[in-house]
Amino acid sequence: xxxxxxxxxxxxxxxxxxxxxxxxxxxxxxxxxxxxxxxxxxxxxxxxxxxxxxxxxxxxxxxxxxxxxxxxxxxxxxxxxxxxxxxxxxxxxxxxxxxxxxxxxxxxxxxxxxxxxxxxxxxxxxxxxxxxxxxxxxxxxxxxxxxxxxxxxxxxxxxxxxxxxxxxxxxxxxxxxxxxxxxxxxxxxxxxxxxxxxxxxxxxxxxxxxxxxxxxxxxxxxxxxxxxxxxxxxxxxxxxxxxxxxxxxxxxxxxxxxxxxxxxxxxxxxxxxxxxxxxxxxxxxxxxxxxxxxxxxxxxxxxxxxxxxxxxxxxxxxxxxxxxxxxxxxxxxxxxxxxxxxxxxxxxxxxxxxxxxxxxxxxxxxxxxxxxxxx
Amino acid sequence: xxxxxxxxxxxxxxxxxxxxxxxxxxxxxxxxxxxxxxxxxxxxxxxxxxxxxxxxxxxxxxxxxxxxxxxxxxxxxxxxxxxxxxxxxxxxxxxxxxxxxxxxxxxxxxxxxxxxxxxxxxxxxxxxxxxxxxxxxxxxxxxxxxxxxxxxxxxxxxxxxxxxxxxxxxxxxxxxxxxxxxxxxxxxxxxxxxxxxxxxxxxxxxxxxxxxxxxxxxxxxxxxxxxxxxxxxxxxxxxxxxxxxxxxxxxxxxxxxxxxxxxxxxxxxxxxxxxxxxxxxxxxxxxxxxxxxxxxxxxxxxxxxxxxxxxxxxxxxxxxxxxxxxxxxxxxxxxxxxxxxxxxxxxxxxxxxxxxxxxxxxxxxxxxxxxxxxx
Numbered sequence: 001x002x003x004x005x006x007x008x009x010x011x012x013x014x015x016x017x018x019x020x021x022x023x024x025x026x027x028x029x030x031x032x033x034x035x036x037x038x039x040x041x042x043x044x045x046x047x048x049x050x051x052x053x054x055x056x057x058x059x060x061x062x063x064x065x066x067x068x069x070x071x072x073x074x075x076x077x078x079x080x081x082x083x084x085x086x087x088x089x090x091x092x093x094x095x096x097x098x099x100x101x102x103x104x105x106x107x108x109x110x111x112x113x114x115x116x117x118x119x120x121x122x123x124x125x126x127x128x129x130x131x132x133x134x135x136x137x138x139x140x141x142x143x144x145x146x147x148x149x150x151x152x153x154x155x156x157x158x159x160x161x162x163x164x165x166x167x168x169x170x171x172x173x174x175x176x177x178x179x180x181x182x183x184x185x186x187x188x189x190x191x192x193x194x195x196x197x198x199x200x201x202x203x204x205x206x207x208x209x210x211x212x213x214x215x216x217x218x219x220x221x222x223x224x225x226x227x228x229x230x231x232x233x234x235x236x237x238x239x240x241x242x243x244x245x246x247x248x249x250x251x252x253x254x255x256x257x258x259x260x261x262x263x264x265x266x267x268x269x270x271x272x273x274x275x276x277x278x279x280x281x282x283x284x285x286x287x288x289x290x291x292x293x294x295x296x297x298x299x300x301x302x303x304x305x306x307x308x309x310x311x312x313x314x315x316x317x318x319x320x321x322x323x324x325x326x327x328x329x330x331x332x333x334x335x336x337x338x339x340x341x342x343x344x345x346x347x348x349x350x351x352x353x354x355x356x357x358x359x360x361x362x363x364x365x366x367x368x369x370x371x372x373x374x375x
Numbered sequence: 376x377x378x379x380x381x382x383x384x385x386x387x388x389x390x391x392x393x394x395x396x397x398x399x400x401x402x403x404x405x406x407x408x409x410x411x412x413x414x415x416x417x418x419x420x421x422x423x424x425x426x427x428x429x430x431x432x433x434x435x436x437x438x439x440x441x442x443x444x445x446x447x448x449x450x451x452x453x454x455x456x457x458x459x460x461x462x463x464x465x466x467x468x469x470x471x472x473x474x475x476x477x478x479x480x481x482x483x484x485x486x487x488x489x490x491x492x493x494x495x496x497x498x499x500x501x502x503x504x505x506x507x508x509x510x511x512x513x514x515x516x517x518x519x520x521x522x523x524x525x526x527x528x529x530x531x532x533x534x535x536x537x538x539x540x541x542x543x544x545x546x547x548x549x550x551x552x553x554x555x556x557x558x559x560x561x562x563x564x565x566x567x568x569x570x571x572x573x574x575x576x577x578x579x580x581x582x583x584x585x586x587x588x589x590x591x592x593x594x595x596x597x598x599x600x601x602x603x604x605x606x607x608x609x610x611x612x613x614x615x616x617x618x619x620x621x622x623x624x625x626x627x628x629x630x631x632x633x634x635x636x637x638x639x640x641x642x643x644x645x646x647x648x649x650x651x652x653x654x655x656x657x658x659x660x661x662x663x664x665x666x667x668x669x670x671x672x673x674x675x676x677x678x679x680x681x682x683x684x685x686x687x688x689x690x691x692x693x694x695x696x697x698x699x700x701x702x703x704x705x706x707x708x709x710x711x712x713x714x715x716x717x718x719x720x721x722x723x724x725x726x727x728x729x730x731x732x733x734x735x736x737x738x739x740x741x742x743x744x745x746x747x748x749x750x
Contacts, residue, residue: 093537094530094531125539127536128535128539150503157473160503162500163500164499164504164539165503333475
């Protein structure tokens with residue numbers, strides 16, 4: 001049987017000549033070689049992964065590539081956010097060049113968001129752009145970073161401040177690999193799934209409220225949740241590839257979230273990205289409710305659902321030393337969603353009704369954060 | 376008087392929403408502030424330049440920016456090809472981020488190709504893409520790197536192996552700044568001017584044969600030569616922004632040229648880029664003539680014109696230790712214009728009739744180089 005012919009779901013990201021498919025289903029890893037060869041031909045590959053993922057999934061991928069007669073070098077990096085650095089980028093770029101991969105050859109990211117962002121950025125800049133294939137192994141990466149072409153690394157001045165837009169040629173989201181994720185990491189990814197309901201699809205959010213346990217368990221509900229999420233993101237990205245307008249909606253919860261991650265020192269023991277987004281979304285709903293834009297009941301519903309999924313929803317949920325409003329404001333000011341001194345936030349008129357507010361006053365944000373910290 | 380309203384020539388690079396103008400004329404540096412403000416608004420700027428250019432032209436630029444009430448930080452780098460490194464890229468990126476420039480703000484490159492490539496790449500990757508303004512101060516940069524959006528740095532494995540396509544928002548080519556160039560550098564830039572005649576415009580090449588001295592002297596002939604060159608490159612780039620096909624014509628002389636530069640250790644005392652391209656174009660014509668594709672008389676005419684302009688036309692013209700065929704072949708193999716083991720060369724059927732040959736055999740190239748070295 002050829003799994004490629006029967007992914008459980010397929011989402012097309014419509015970007016003209018940069019358009020690509022996201023195949024979603026259980027067991028797709030074993031069909032990776034055939035899928036890559038079908039789309040890119042007999043290319044040479046550089047598989048970028050981290051030590052944790054390599055131990056579990058690299059042998060299966062290499063077997064699948066060999067079965068399709070595709071040559072690959074492997075580049076195995078340390079796990080963790082610290083890998084998204086200029087030093088590791090240079091190491092990947094050098095190894096790809098040393099292997100003499102050419103423009104039509106491909107970098108394959110096998111891993112979560114860190115590996116996808118780093119490997120994608122390497123693919124974007126080696127020879128001014130090589131082909132790129134994503135095999136996301138975390139729920140977060142499957143529903144978020146695998147769609148939209150954002151790649152990059154961190155700077156000592158902030159997260160994701162250096163990068164490029166570079167679309168993959170193919171994304172393979174194998175839902176079975178998620179069975180190996182720690183529960184905390186699955187929950188963190190689920191925050192981004194809930195986000196697609198909150199930002200523009202109240203029916204999907206209601207479906208998640210009913211089916212959360214099934215999504216966590218795996219099977220058809222999980223595939224559906226991932227496909228709906230990818231389709232939602234794909235539609236937004238297709239309308240706004242370079243993040244000039246509507247795409248900013250995807251940042252629901254992210255301006256607060258990034259500031260929280262920075263304030264927590266990007267220490268995954270304290271806070272991982274999805275958890276930061278969960279708190280950020282809860283804050284965005286409460287902030288909107290406080291401004292009289294959204295019903296308070298919706299803010300409460302959001303908080304209840306995220307808590308049920310095992311996610312944090314308040315700044316005080318972050319363990320370790322207390323986070324101050326000053327520090328959050330400083331990070332918000334360095335965030336790249338700043339234009340001419342006014343802050344851009346994603347606010348909401350209620351569940352499924354998020355919108356881009358381009359002129360939020362820093363003073364209002366500070367007052368809100370101080371009230372949250374006093375809660 | 377407002378020089379902006381009256382550049383001597385203007386070339387539009389048609390790339391849809393990424394389209395931009397190249398303004399060409401004497402004295403445009405003094406009008407840079409007004410031109411930038413007119414197109415980008417009241418943005419903040421990071422002016423990237425090198426020590427040599429800063430000493431001559433930076434005060435005039437800063438005065439022009441202040442006159443238009445535009446804030447700028449300045450980043451002054453060491454001159455020379457060695458500046459196109461990851462280390463200097465990181466320094467520029469860090470300073471731009473430290474100054475808190477935002478996506479809509481702009482990096483301004485004031486300098487030659489090295490500064491344009493490095494600053495443009497920094498603009499491409501800071502916050503996944505900032506605005507970019509080019510003020511090229513060498514003839515080479517005015518006719519070549521200012522059009523087409525190629526940016527990048529060198530790797531220890533080769534030249535320009537790391538980079539991005541990132542179009543500027545505006546290019547200001549002040550023909551008067553070229554008066555301060557050393558004669559050798561002006562001649563090197565002239566090689567790229569001649570290239571536009573050779574690759575597709577026999578009439579322009581004939582005009583250059585008549586008017587070479589006037590172009591070197593300055594005035595209207597120089598402005599015309601620059602404008603015709605920019606227009607030729609702009610037309611090719613507009614048809615093929617990502618270098619998938621026709622754009623490769625611009626590499627006439629460059630595959631040989633890059634290999635020569637690498638073999639000469641990127642030592643500007645031995646060979647600068649334009650000189651390498653001059654030898655490369657002479658080689659491409661002789662190689663084409665040897666293959667029976669082009670008249671031998673055309674190859675001789677090319678050699679005569681380049682020599683009259685003070686440019687080298689043979690491998691043996693490179694001073695220092697002898698360059699070997701083996702070494703050139705090794706560098707040609709690492710060049711990014713390689714696909715699946717066959718070499719891509721720009722060959723010609725005669726002056727103004729260059730074409731892309733995608734399947735040149737390495738053996739034929741080696742035989743030709745050995746014959747050239749025995750000449």
